[in-house]
Amino acid sequence: MNNSIKQTQLILLMVLVIAGGKFLSLPGLMAQFAGRDSWISMTLLFVIDLVCLCFVLWAIKLNKGKQLNEILTDTLSPVGAKIIFAIYAVFFILRIMGGLIDTMDLVLSSLSVVTNWIAFIVPMLIVIGFNVLKGARNVGRLAQIFFFFIFISVLLILFLSYKHADFSNLQPYVADGFGVVAKGALNASFWFSDCVFLVFLMGSVTTNKLFGIKISGAFVFGAILTVMLDIVFLSLFGMLAQYSTSALAKVSGFNLTSSSYGRLDWIFVVIWLSSIVIKSILFLWAATMSISYIFNVKSKKGYAIIYGVICLAFIVMPLILPLETFIDDFICQGVGKYFFFSVQYLIPLLLPLLTYLSNKKSKPQSLQEDCDCNQNADCMQRMEGAATRGNGQIEGSGNCLCKDGAPSDARLCESNGKQDDKKGLFNRVKRLWKKITAKKA
Amino acid sequence: MRMNKQQFLQNFSEFSDLKHRTLKVYGSQLDVIYLDTMCASDKITDFVAKPILSLDRKPTVENCMEKILFGADCLIVDNLQDASKEFLDGKTLIFFQDDERAVAVDTKGIEYRAVAEPPTSRVTKGPREGFNENVKTNVMLLRKRLKTADFKVQNVTVGDKTNTLVSVCYIKDLADKKTVKKIVGKIKQIKMDGVLDSSYIAAYLDPDRTKLFKLVGSIEKPDVVASKLLEGRVAVVVDGSPIVLTLPYTFIEDMQSPDDYYYNTPQTATIARILRLIAMVFAVMLPAIYVALQLFHYQMLPSKFLLTIISSVQGIPFPPLLEMLVVILLFDILREANARMPQIAGLSLSIVGAIILGDAAVQAGLLSAPAVMIGALSGIGLYAMPDNTMLFTLLRLAFTILGGTIGIIGVLLGTMMVVSYVVSLEDFGTPYLAPIAPSISSDKMDAIVKKPIEELQQAREHSALSVRGKEED
Numbered sequence: 001m002n003n004s005i006k007q008t009q010l011i012l013l014m015v016l017v018i019a020g021g022k023f024l025s026l027p028g029l030m031a032q033f034a035g036r037d038s039w040i041s042m043t044l045l046f047v048i049d050l051v052c053l054c055f056v057l058w059a060i061k062l063n064k065g066k067q068l069n070e071i072l073t074d075t076l077s078p079v080g081a082k083i084i085f086a087i088y089a090v091f092f093i094l095r096i097m098g099g100l101i102d103t104m105d106l107v108l109s110s111l112s113v114v115t116n117w118i119a120f121i122v123p124m125l126i127v128i129g130f131n132v133l134k135g136a137r138n139v140g141r142l143a144q145i146f147f148f149f150i151f152i153s154v155l156l157i158l159f160l161s162y163k164h165a166d167f168s169n170l171q172p173y174v175a176d177g178f179g180v181v182a183k184g185a186l187n188a189s190f191w192f193s194d195c196v197f198l199v200f201l202m203g204s205v206t207t208n209k210l211f212g213i214k215i216s217g218a219f220v221f222g223a224i225l226t227v228m229l230d231i232v233f234l235s236l237f238g239m240l241a242q243y244s245t246s247a248l249a250k251v252s253g254f255n256l257t258s259s260s261y262g263r264l265d266w267i268f269v270v271i272w273l274s275s276i277v278i279k280s281i282l283f284l285w286a287a288t289m290s291i292s293y294i295f296n297v298k299s300k301k302g303y304a305i306i307y308g309v310i311c312l313a314f315i316v317m318p319l320i321l322p323l324e325t326f327i328d329d330f331i332c333q334g335v336g337k338y339f340f341f342s343v344q345y346l347i348p349l350l351l352p353l354l355t356y357l358s359n360k361k362s363k364p365q366s367l368q369e370d371c372d373c374n375q376n377a378d379c380m381q382r383m384e385g386a387a388t389r390g391n392g393q394i395e396g397s398g399n400c401l402c403k404d405g406a407p408s409d410a411r412l413c414e415s416n417g418k419q420d421d422k423k424g425l426f427n428r429v430k431r432l433w434k435k436i437t438a439k440k441a
Numbered sequence: 442m443r444m445n446k447q448q449f450l451q452n453f454s455e456f457s458d459l460k461h462r463t464l465k466v467y468g469s470q471l472d473v474i475y476l477d478t479m480c481a482s483d484k485i486t487d488f489v490a491k492p493i494l495s496l497d498r499k500p501t502v503e504n505c506m507e508k509i510l511f512g513a514d515c516l517i518v519d520n521l522q523d524a525s526k527e528f529l530d531g532k533t534l535i536f537f538q539d540d541e542r543a544v545a546v547d548t549k550g551i552e553y554r555a556v557a558e559p560p561t562s563r564v565t566k567g568p569r570e571g572f573n574e575n576v577k578t579n580v581m582l583l584r585k586r587l588k589t590a591d592f593k594v595q596n597v598t599v600g601d602k603t604n605t606l607v608s609v610c611y612i613k614d615l616a617d618k619k620t621v622k623k624i625v626g627k628i629k630q631i632k633m634d635g636v637l638d639s640s641y642i643a644a645y646l647d648p649d650r651t652k653l654f655k656l657v658g659s660i661e662k663p664d665v666v667a668s669k670l671l672e673g674r675v676a677v678v679v680d681g682s683p684i685v686l687t688l689p690y691t692f693i694e695d696m697q698s699p700d701d702y703y704y705n706t707p708q709t710a711t712i713a714r715i716l717r718l719i720a721m722v723f724a725v726m727l728p729a730i731y732v733a734l735q736l737f738h739y740q741m742l743p744s745k746f747l748l749t750i751i752s753s754v755q756g757i758p759f760p761p762l763l764e765m766l767v768v769i770l771l772f773d774i775l776r777e778a779n780a781r782m783p784q785i786a787g788l789s790l791s792i793v794g795a796i797i798l799g800d801a802a803v804q805a806g807l808l809s810a811p812a813v814m815i816g817a818l819s820g821i822g823l824y825a826m827p828d829n830t831m832l833f834t835l836l837r838l839a840f841t842i843l844g845g846t847i848g849i850i851g852v853l854l855g856t857m858m859v860v861s862y863v864v865s866l867e868d869f870g871t872p873y874l875a876p877i878a879p880s881i882s883s884d885k886m887d888a889i890v891k892k893p894i895e896e897l898q899q900a901r902e903h904s905a906l907s908v909r910g911k912e913e914d
Contacts, residue, residue: 009879107850111848111849111850112738112848113738113849115847120847120850123851123854124854127854127858130862130865134861134865141865141872141874141879142857142860142864142878144877144878145860145874262740262741262743262744263740264743266740266741266849270850270853271853273850273853274853274856274857277857
């Protein structure tokens with residue numbers, strides 16, 4: 001798995017992930033909760049997400065090359081980290097499962113394809129699986145190819161439908177009070193926090209100038225696009241919006257002004273569907289990574305097995321469980337959503353602190369800076385026999401080969417690591433005793 | 442094994458074209474051995490017989506070398522293995538009395554095709570030279586264009602039985618050292634009896650396991666190879682093949698044509714490239730979309746167009762998917778037959794196939810006119826990128842089946858799968874879809890939208906970044 005990703009790719013992915021999947025049943029669902037003011041609920045949720053995103057970006061800036069599992073293991077203990085990853089895995093899987101069920105509804109109802117869940121999901125999972133196993137870099141490149149077409153499709157649907165929209169349907173604003181808006185936001189919160197996928201890219205993304213502003217800008221752009229489409233949807237359908245599923249297909253249907261033109265807007269809908277596939281790839285990649293962290297899997301075969309298990313869940317679960325009802329009743333309107341708040345909001349908000357603590361705990365940088373050979377990066381990589389680089393700590397002792405080939409004692413490198421934190425008299429005496437006994441030997 | 446004339450002659454005793462002449466100069470016996478079929482008699486006279494007979498002292502290896510040195514390429518061989526290798530390569534061996542060494546003189550008289558315009562890559566304007574089957578001529582054609590000390594050639598011999606000479610050419614400082622090393626290493630590792638064409642080497646250099654996508658460039662024109670070398674690529678010239686391989690290879694190279702640089706303005710070159718891209722999409726997807734629309738999404742078609750199609754397909758005995766597959770199959774059969782027929786007969790075949798067969802099938806009510814039209818349009822599109830015709834044919838078939846079974850969603854998923862696979866491909870560290878995915882602005886100036894040559898030169902201080910496997914942030 002190659003998870004290194006470039007800033008440009010991340011920007012494109014951010015827009016696609018924010019907008020992708022939000023035009024299926026979500027606008028109708030939110031209209032059920034908050035009526036004509038559901039677009040305000042959506043905006044509110046995006047604002048909260050933006051705050052969380054800023055914290056995540058801050059954490060990425062603070063991070064010194066560590067991955068999420070290293071940070072969480074350092075700070076929340078291995079057990080705590082595994083629990084968090086388990087919640088993340090369930091969150092991502094349920095989000096994509098719900099999204100794909102909606103997508104199948106769209107295909108069945110609007111695109112006139114007679115299919116069933118297995119026939120629909122198996123080809124989808126093959127495409128997703130190939131990318132998941134290739135890693136985040138593949139998704140980033142995929143986004144670079146498809147972004148232009150998806151973006152044009154959404155814009156065309158939006159602006160072609162815009163002229164038919166009756167914006168008076170949105171008024172009066174907040175007529176039922178802000179409580180309804182807040183309740184709408186609370187009930188729909190499960191379908192937001194898309195930017196949490198970023199936490200899984202910690203240590204893999206290259207940050208440079210204006211990184212935070214560019215990523216936040218992409219988020220805001222995606223959010224504006226989504227809210228605008230929701231506004232057009234609500235304006236077109238008014239009070240009937242809550243009964244409409246597959247919002248994008250409904251909106252694009254208004255382009256059909258004359259029977260002499262075919263439903264060419266379906267082409268745009270189909271192209272837009274590729275954003276759902278990209279989002280599914282990214283989220284299922286994150287789910288695979290979560291499970292791999294839980295079971296400490298690092299091999300390609302291991303990732304394939306994990307993805308295979310996820311596929312099995314995708315194929316079987318909707319057949320044996322009324323999944324849509326479960327998500328609506330237990331998560332959206334029930335207590336389930338609070339369970340996911342820990343990974344949707346709590347971890348992103350705490351991540352800068354956790355990253356800071358993790359950096360402080362292991363100090364991988366100081367290890368490199370204070371090595372006696374002055375070729376520290378190379379020294380760490382070439383340490384023979386004794387050195388390991390698990391959490392940026394070096395354990396044991398052995399020969400450290402530097403670039404110039406001069407061997408030095410690994411313990412000198414080690415002395416700046418975790419063990420060196422023990423600067424008490426006892427530890428110094430202990431080290432001195434060890435040196436003496438080693439010399440004697 | 443030490444040199445022994447008798448042993449050598451015994452090894453080649455069954456060679457009926459072996460000629461053995463004995464000369465006596467100053468009382469010393471010289472044996473001149475060569476292959477009649479491989480050597481030119483005038484060269485033997487000029488570079489072997491005359492210099493030896495003009496010697497004014499007892500002939501020794503050193504004396505001969507002095508006399509022949511300027512006449513022809515010659516070297517001293519001191520073991521049977523080397524002597525056999527040089528002998529089979531068309532060299533004349535001179536054995537000396539009381540000396541265990543021999544002199545191999547290049548008297549090769551093999552006929553090669555002249556340097557001419559390659560039939561597969563013609564240009565409206567621009568250089569018309571093409572490679573031939575001689576590796577030396579091909580390297581000369583490159584060296585003629587790249588008069589710099591940085592132009593390097595590394596020779597490797599491959600093939601246990603053919604001993605084919607493979608020359609790896611690159612420009613030092615422009616080509617990535619690691620890439621050159623990897624390519625040379627890979628060629629050295631090739632273990633096979635015979636290398637008869639550069640495609641044999643290409644198969645070993647292509648990292649794509651499926652071998653569906655071409656990750657090794659194949660070029661017949663020295664000016665194009667020179668331009669690739671200037672971009673930092675590596676060229677592999679194989680003896681016996683007029684096709685020179687270039688590495689690393691990217692998809693965008695398929696869309697570029699020499700005409701874009703010599704004849705077209707940047708604007709027309711851009712339009713030509715966009716047209717090639719559209720042709721590729723048409724070739725691969727048009728039959729699939731047509732079948733999907735007819736089977737699942739007929740509402741997408743404008744009503745007048747829909748009525749035309751309905752009236753055309755009425756009475757056709759095949760379902761839409763099968764009908765399209767039949768059209769594609771017919772087209773592929775015609776194409777395959779046409780490629781192997783003599784040129785004059787091929788023209789007649791095209792007329793018979795396209796007009797008579799197609800028209801008769803429509804008239805007989807076996808196939809509908811729109812299906813034939815879509816099949817023909819797709820077939821023409823296949824040739825917009827001639828190097829990928831077979832790949833596009835295969836993809837077209839797969840997409841048509843997907844479109845006919847799960848509609849336009851199948852086409853979308855198929856596209857995503859192909860693109861996912863293609864973006865994952867890398868050729869010696871260079872992403873196959875560079876400079877689009879990953880994006881590299883300086884290289885994008887010669888991707889789909891072509892910028893003027895002076896801007897390109899300014900953007901690329903050295904070689905193309907994508908060739909060096911560098912991505913943008």
